[in-house]
Amino acid sequence: MMRLIFMLILIFIALWTDTRAQDTISMSSEDLELMQEYEDTIGVLSFAILRDTSAVHRFASCKTMIPLLVRALKLRNSFHYTFPQLDGLSFQYPADSSFRIITWQLFVDDNEYRYYGAIQMNTPELELFPLIDRSNDILNPETATLSNENWYGALYYRIKGFEDERGKAYLLFGLDGYSFFRRRKVVDVLRFENGKPVFGQEVFEAQMASDTSIWQHRIVIEYGAQASVHVNYDEGLGLVFFDHLIPYEGPGSAGSVMVPDGSYEGYRFEEGRWLHVPKLFHQTQETPPREMPILGEGQKKDLFGRKQK
Numbered sequence: 001m002m003r004l005i006f007m008l009i010l011i012f013i014a015l016w017t018d019t020r021a022q023d024t025i026s027m028s029s030e031d032l033e034l035m036q037e038y039e040d041t042i043g044v045l046s047f048a049i050l051r052d053t054s055a056v057h058r059f060a061s062c063k064t065m066i067p068l069l070v071r072a073l074k075l076r077n078s079f080h081y082t083f084p085q086l087d088g089l090s091f092q093y094p095a096d097s098s099f100r101i102i103t104w105q106l107f108v109d110d111n112e113y114r115y116y117g118a119i120q121m122n123t124p125e126l127e128l129f130p131l132i133d134r135s136n137d138i139l140n141p142e143t144a145t146l147s148n149e150n151w152y153g154a155l156y157y158r159i160k161g162f163e164d165e166r167g168k169a170y171l172l173f174g175l176d177g178y179s180f181f182r183r184r185k186v187v188d189v190l191r192f193e194n195g196k197p198v199f200g201q202e203v204f205e206a207q208m209a210s211d212t213s214i215w216q217h218r219i220v221i222e223y224g225a226q227a228s229v230h231v232n233y234d235e236g237l238g239l240v241f242f243d244h245l246i247p248y249e250g251p252g253s254a255g256s257v258m259v260p261d262g263s264y265e266g267y268r269f270e271e272g273r274w275l276h277v278p279k280l281f282h283q284t285q286e287t288p289p290r291e292m293p294i295l296g297e298g299q300k301k302d303l304f305g306r307k308q309k
Contacts, residue, residue, distance in 0.1 A: 038072035046088025113177035115153025164272035181254035187219040224257030
C-alpha cells in the first residue's frame, strides 16, 4: 500500500513539473520569476474584483489590475505562460494557438455587469488588442458587426474554430450576467481582417414565425437568472447545441422569463453557414449532450472548467 502511495506521489510531481515546464517555454529565468510575482498580485486583485462586498473596492481593484496585467504580458514570450494560479480570469485558446482571449467580469450592482478583456496574439513581443465593453450601447447585437473597441462584453468559456470561404474564424461562447432577473449566453464570431479582430458575421440562421429565415451576426440567448441554460459545441454531434426555452412566470416583479423545457436546439455547420436545427432529439433527457460539463458540475472545477487545487 505504501509503495502504491509513493508511486502516485511521484506521478503527481512529474505531471505538475511537466505543467509548470509548459508555462516556461522560451521565458528567461528572470522573466519567469517576475511573471510569477505579477501573477501573485493579480490573483489578490482578481479575488477582490469577484468577491469584495464593497463596490468601491471592486472598481479600485479592477483599475489597479489592468496595467499590472499589461506589464506582465509585455514580458517576452509571455503568451506561453498560462497563469495557472489565477481563478478570476478566463484564458481561452483556439486549437491552433494563434491567440488567446483573456476576459473577466466586474459586478457593478444587481442590474449591471461590466466585462473586460484582451486578445493576445502568439508572438514573442506583445501584440495586444484591448476589448472595450460597449454592450449597453449596442441596441441590436444580433445584427451588429463590432470591433475590439466596440465589443459585446462576455466572460468567454469556450472557443471553437471553423473555416469558410473567407478563411479561419472562431466561435466564442460566453456568459453575460446582464441583469438581476435575466442572464444571457452569447455565441459570437471572431475573425481577423487586416490583422485586426472583427466580431460578428452574418452566418447564423434564425427561423421566423412566417417560416422564413434571416441571418444573424451572433446568437444571444436570454433566460431567467434562476434557470440553468447550456450553450456549447459538442464534438461528437458536430454542432452547437443549446436548451430550447419557453416562457415562464418569473419571481417577484420579473414578469415572464425564458426557461428550458428539457429539449434541445442546435446549429450545424454546412456550406459556410450555421444552419438552425429546431430539435436535436425526439426525447428529453436529464443532462445536456456535451462532452464534459461547462462549469465543472459534479467535479471540483472553477468557473472556467479548470481543476481546483
